[in-house]
Amino acid sequence: MTTTHKRTPLFAAHVDANAKLAPFAGWEMPVQYADGIRAEHEAVRNAVGVFDVSHMGEVEVSGPDAERFLQHLLTNDVQRVAVCGAQYSLICDEDGGILDDVFTYRLGPDRFLTVTNAANHDSDFAWLHGHAEGFDVEVTDAADEYAMLAVQGPRARDVVQAMADRPLPARMQAARRIVHGREVLVCGTGYTGEDGVELLVDPGDAAVIWDELVRRGATPCGLAARDTLRLEVCYPLYGNELSTDRNPIEAALGWVCSEETGFIGSLAVGAARAEGTAQKLVPFKIEGSGIARQGNSVVGGGEVTSGTMSPMLGIGIGMAYVPSERAKPGQTFEIDVRGKLRTAVVASRPIYSKESDG
Numbered sequence: 001m002t003t004t005h006k007r008t009p010l011f012a013a014h015v016d017a018n019a020k021l022a023p024f025a026g027w028e029m030p031v032q033y034a035d036g037i038r039a040e041h042e043a044v045r046n047a048v049g050v051f052d053v054s055h056m057g058e059v060e061v062s063g064p065d066a067e068r069f070l071q072h073l074l075t076n077d078v079q080r081v082a083v084c085g086a087q088y089s090l091i092c093d094e095d096g097g098i099l100d101d102v103f104t105y106r107l108g109p110d111r112f113l114t115v116t117n118a119a120n121h122d123s124d125f126a127w128l129h130g131h132a133e134g135f136d137v138e139v140t141d142a143a144d145e146y147a148m149l150a151v152q153g154p155r156a157r158d159v160v161q162a163m164a165d166r167p168l169p170a171r172m173q174a175a176r177r178i179v180h181g182r183e184v185l186v187c188g189t190g191y192t193g194e195d196g197v198e199l200l201v202d203p204g205d206a207a208v209i210w211d212e213l214v215r216r217g218a219t220p221c222g223l224a225a226r227d228t229l230r231l232e233v234c235y236p237l238y239g240n241e242l243s244t245d246r247n248p249i250e251a252a253l254g255w256v257c258s259e260e261t262g263f264i265g266s267l268a269v270g271a272a273r274a275e276g277t278a279q280k281l282v283p284f285k286i287e288g289s290g291i292a293r294q295g296n297s298v299v300g301g302g303e304v305t306s307g308t309m310s311p312m313l314g315i316g317i318g319m320a321y322v323p324s325e326r327a328k329p330g331q332t333f334e335i336d337v338r339g340k341l342r343t344a345v346v347a348s349r350p351i352y353s354k355e356s357d358g
Contacts, residue, residue: 008054009147009206017220025118027055030222041228041311043219044192048153050218051226053198054206057121058146059128062111063137070112072135073128074104075248075269077258081106086172086189089256090248091124096268097244098251100124101236103189105174113142113185113200117238131264146185147206149199151218152229156196159216160186163209168197180212191226193233193350228308231317232352234283240294240305241281241319250277250321280327281305283351284344286316292335292342298322299334299341312352320344 005028014021019030030052032040043049061070070078076089085106091099100120105113116124121143129139151160161168164186165178171188179186185200201209214220227237236242241251247265248257249272257263259270279302286292292307298320307318326333329348334341 006055008052009203010052010054010210013207013210014052014220019220019222022223024223025055027118029055030220032222032224033220035219037222037224037228038311040219040221040225044153044194044221044225044229045312046154048151048155048159048196048218049192049221049225050210050213051150051152051221052148052206052210053150053226054147054203055118056148057116057118057124058142058200059114059116059121059125060112060140060142061114061128061137062108062140063135064110065135065137066110066112069132069135069137070104070114071261072263073131074102074114075257075263075265077261078104078112079261083108084169084173084175086174086187090242090253091127092248092263092265092269093244094265094268096247096265096272098238098242098246098248098253099127099244101238101242101253103187105185105187107174107185115148120238144203146200147203149201149206149210149213150190150192150196151199151213152190152192152194152196154194155217156194159213159218160197160199162216163212171195180209182209184209191235192229193235193352194229227306228311231306231308231319232310232312233350234319236281236319237306246281246321247272247277249273250279250281250324252281277324279321280324281319281321282327283319283347283349284317284333285313285347285351286318286335287332287343287345289316290337290340290342291316292318292320292337292344296338297336299336300326302333304335310352316342317347317351318344322346 074089169175174187182205296304302321
């Protein structure tokens with residue numbers, strides 16, 4: 001039986017660029033291009049790269065109770081988001097398990113757009129829609145209305161600004177702009193640790209904007225470089241670091257939880273904050289050679305959630321859940337990597353920064 005994967009509006013562009021394509025969260029996505037992962041990674045760290053992230057989903061919430069509704073569903077304090085503001089948050093179940101991590105943009109006083117992870121979009125929409133009773137809101141699946149391009153790196157803003165009609169919004173802000181003659185929601189967000197913007201565009205406009213970004217020097221980047229970039233700066237990935245089996249406190253995401261708002265799961269999260277958790281998520285560096293991978297066991301309890309070779313540091317890095325008493329930076333632990341023990345040291349966040357490189 002053949003499984004049919006969805007394709008983004010940029011699929012033809014990826015094929016033309018000889019991208020290596022692979023299934024991801026039900027989509028056929030570019031993993032890397034001809035020059036390889038390291039070249040893409042370095043382009044984002046040193047210049048500018050562009051990612052097709054159109055597999056991400058969008059849910060629009062509007063109506064008089066939109067803010068109150070999202071305050072009930074999201075862990076962060078939605079009241080703090082001004083019009084044109086952006087906020088990172090989580091969706092939790094009643095037990096405090098993480099259903100997804102999301103970005104929410106306030107497009108108007110009573111209108112919000114929440115970007116979901118691809119693998120969770122359908123369940124996120126069902127969760128939000130299913131809790132709308134008793135609120136004067138409209139919850140709309142807007143995934144088909146947008147393609148999404150992430151332009152990241154030290155030169156990202158300059159490249160996009162040269163295509164835009166007005167100044168780009170600042171970091172953690174969002175605004176409508178005309179980019180290369182097309183209306184675009186420009187968001188000052190990203191997943192690489194570099195400056196840049198994410199462009200939410202009409203699917204029919206995605207290819208022409210992509211082509212212009214590449215013409216102006218943006219390097220096409222795939223999911224593999226996106227993963228190495230986010231790991232160097234310790235950004236979690238749902239399905240690796242985050243799941244319903246983990247709560248925000250043990251995932252080191254207590255900073256996006258405002259229990260006083262009474263969001264779904266707030267009591268469980270508050271209890272975990274007060275009582276502590278048996279394990280905590282930590283970034284790590286491998287001492288010596290070797291790379292740990294997702295699923296490798298931590299000796300004494302816990303497991304590796306993500307691991308790779310850092311292109312910028314030249315060492316094995318990753319994230320893992322470890323016993324809380326061993327979670328302070330500088331402490332060491334051992335990882336069972338296919339029967340061979342590797343020593344890892346708990347690192348500070350981020351693992352890589354321009355300052356550490358200098």
